[in-house]
């Protein structure tokens with residue numbers, strides 16, 4: 001790793017830490033809203049937390065692609081320069097976003113609530129990232145492993161969906177509210193498909209590296225996985241527009257597709273587990289554990305998504321904490337676990353001493369246990385508030401709070417424990433970054 005890459009990796013981990021700390025503060029300020037609303041307003045904290053989380057995932061996904069290509073000597077020099085300038089600009093843009101948030105200068109749309117002009121900077125950076133990647137691809141003799149194709153597809157479609165997500169900046173798209181909301185929700189849904197392509201590509205790469213079996217990235221299953229992921233990217237947004245007036249078949253097709261992709265991912269990870277000898281497993285134990293954790297989270301989110309896909313249930317749960325459980329269950333449980341597994345591999349975290357490994361493992365267990373409680377309590381809060389709204393007719397924010405408050409207490413406390421778990425393991429990643437000269 002060179003200095004710039006080390007700094008970018010540090011930056012990504014700072015975003016993760018930021019997201020965790022802000023998440024915990026947001027959760028408690030939600031509960032004590034009346035007392036803290038003047039100092040810790042939700043409308044300021046929420047976008048800060050969500051942006052830090054999304055930028056951790058997107059920066060982490062791009063970093064993994066850049067770093068895994070490192071061994072490749074075919075990368076043209078001009079491609080590297082474009083990439084390096086883009087990396088610097090990307091980090092500056094994110095810092096500018098947070099400065100705006102601190103001064104309560106908002107704009108944009110859901111999940112991207114910063115002033116619209118900053119999107120232009122981010123767009124330029126992503127074009128730079130894509131130029132680097134496709135120049136690399138052009139010169140790459142070994143173009144066929146599925147992860148190479150998945151990374152490229154994810155990068156390209158992130159670019160497309162990011163543009164789509166910003167169409168609201170053109171007056172015509174704002175003329176009808178319905179039109180604007182449809183495009184927004186659609187773009188956000190497809191964007192998740194785009195970063196999943198990048199991150200699932202990384203998980204495939206990791207499986208190849210840990211097992212030493214290149215076939216994993218060439219066999220029929222991985223090709224089907226790629227095409228399913230691609231179809232997902234094109235159509236899974238259907239379930240993001242559930243509450244808008246569309247045909248039912250679109251929602252059902254979208255849901256069916258997103259679930260088949262998950263089932264296949266579980267299947268690929270299980271196949272990988274079976275072929276792995278004890279020795280190999282032990283050599284990359286930390287990365288292996290993160291991958292297995294992601295499999296577990298795919299499984300749990302699959303069950304939740306199955307329930308959420310039933311229209312009669314979705315009608316009540318849409319927009320409640322059940323949706324938040326789905327969003328955080330996937331971004332923390334699946335995306336972040338794969339990214340951490342990949343960083344653990346890149347930064348050789350497995351080389352730490354046995355005693356430190358035990359502490360790391362304790363942190364890992366704290367994260368997993370608290371995440372399960374965190375996730376279940378969010379679902380409980382969502383179900384209670386859906387019941388109140390539909391059966392008891394309670395619609396106001398203030399009156400909903402008392403009955404869901406217990407679940408939210410559990411959620412916030414579990415979030416605090418999750419933060420502690422992460423605080424135990426993240427220093428090892430920082431040490432790994434400093435050592436990776």
Ligand code: HEM
Nearest residue numbers: 020023024026027050053323324327328331332411412415
């Ligand atoms: C890696 C860590 C995390 C990631 C990637 C993450 C991701 C997200 C995302 C994507 C959302 C938006 C959900 C939606 O709009 O449906 C969100 C909302 C939220 N997160 Fe997190 N989160 C993380 C950690 C935490 C932690 C530790 C807490 C602490 C309890 C927390 C508390 C919250 C709260 C309170 C919201 C707002 C929920 C609402 O609007 O009702 N998050 N998070």
